[in-house]
Amino acid sequence: MTTVCIVGKQGVDVRFELLSRETAREALATHDLSEPWENSVAIETVSLGGAVSLLNDLNWYLVRFAETAFVRDPSISTDEWLSRTLAERVRDNEIGVGATAQSLAVYGVEDGRLVEPMYVTRRDGEIPEYDLRDVEETVVVRVAEGEFGS
Template sequence: MTQVCLVGSEGVDLRTELVSRETAREALATYDPREEFRNSLTVETISLGSAVALLNDLNWYLVRFADDALILEPSVSETEWLSRDLAAAVRDGEVEPETTDQYLKVYGVTDDDELVEPMFVARRDDGEIPGYDLRDVDDTVVVRVAESEFGR
């Protein structure tokens, strides 16, 4: 299953904002939303294509209430998420899945399971990822991004 994780903007209760609006509520009606992280909403979809389509359906709300939209596609990586732009490029055949791992955005995960301060890094030649150093965190979430997104 492909997962979609919507990262809410600071001070926004993303679930409340989405379910209080008819179009967003209808788009999410066939899914079972859960909080993967404290400031997020995660759903499982059947494919990369359906994940990208869901994000397209929710775009008006994402622009207003979310800081990021991530997709975890097992055929690309079991542990590293894809940015929305990169996922769409993979779906459209513009990018080969095996070439998606160079540019990364790494979120810190605090002890209360909140995603914080993304840091852009490039994977080293040895395959290692530079450590997260923006603050002390309990864990990290790695997001593969397109070269055009790197650092913006």
Template sequence: MTTVCLVGDPEVTLQYELLSRETARDALATYDIAEPFANSLAVETVSLGAAVSLLNDLNWYCARFVDEALVREPSVSREEWLSRDLATRIRDGAIRPAETDQRLKIYAVDEEDRLVDPVFAVREQGDSPTHQRADGGETVVVRVTEDEFEG
């Protein structure tokens, strides 16, 4: 199963914003909703194509209420997330999954389960870069496109 996770803008309550609007509520109605991080909404879809399609259906809401739209596709990585743009490029065949593990955006997860302090890193020869945090807490790794990395 492919997971879609929307991380809300800190200024809004994401689940309220999405579920209080009929079109978004209808798009999410067939899914079991989880909250893996603070102010987030995650659902399991049947494929990468379905995940990208759901994000496209929710695009208006993503533009207004979402800080990050993430996709975790087990055929690419079981632990790391993909940015929405990278997931779309993989689905469209513009990039092969094996070519996606170099550019990373790494978040720290704070004591309130919020994704904070993103840093960009380049993976070299299979290493696993980490977020440099004094407390050594949990991190979330997101694979990003070259444009997202440089932008």
């Protein structure tokens, strides 16, 4: 299964906002929802194409209530996410899967919530250690060239 994760803006309860709106609630009705981190919603979909389509369907709400959205497809990586932009480019065959692994946003996880990303480039297959603050774990998101450092 491919997973979509929507992370809410600070001060916004993203799950409440999505489920309190009829159109978003209908788009999510057939999916299993979970909360991998504080103020996030993870949604299981059947494919990368399905994940991108769901994000497109929810775009009006994402612009208003979400900080970011990620996609994790097990055919690409079982433990790294793709940014929404990168997922769209892979789906549209604009970029090959092998070309997605260099530019990364590494988020820290502190007290169950995602904290500011550190933008890094993978070197010799290794990811530099997150050093912006002490964190319990990290979440790696592959990003498109234009998103790197933004």
